[in-house]
Amino acid sequence: MVLEGRRAITWHEAWGVPAYRFSDMAVSTLRAPEHFEACMTQASPEDVFRCLYDATEPADAVCIPAREYEIG
Numbered sequence: 001m002v003l004e005g006r007r008a009i010t011w012h013e014a015w016g017v018p019a020y021r022f023s024d025m026a027v028s029t030l031r032a033p034e035h036f037e038a039c040m041t042q043a044s045p046e047d048v049f050r051c052l053y054d055a056t057e058p059a060d061a062v063c064i065p066a067r068e069y070e071i072g
Contacts, residue, residue: 006030007057009063018071026059026065 001009008030012023031054039051 002022002030010056011064015071018070019068020071021068022066024059024062025064027061027063028056028059030056 003009006029010026010028014021032046032052036052036055039048042048042051
């Protein structure tokens with residue numbers, strides 16, 4: 001989720017037996033526009049994706065700590 005002032009709330013999810021996991025929900029600053037422009041010069045589509053996926057600076061604050069729930 002992107003907020004005003006180049007701020008973002010981020011988290012990652014993964015699920016499948018045996019668990020549903022999500023990372024810390026955190027507030028971060030989006031990387032500079034130059035980062036995203038440089039992503040487009042990467043050699044392969046996979047490298048472009050990895051670069052674009054790395055959209056934020058390290059977290060400034062954790063809103064909700066990481067959790068894991070058993071499933072299946």
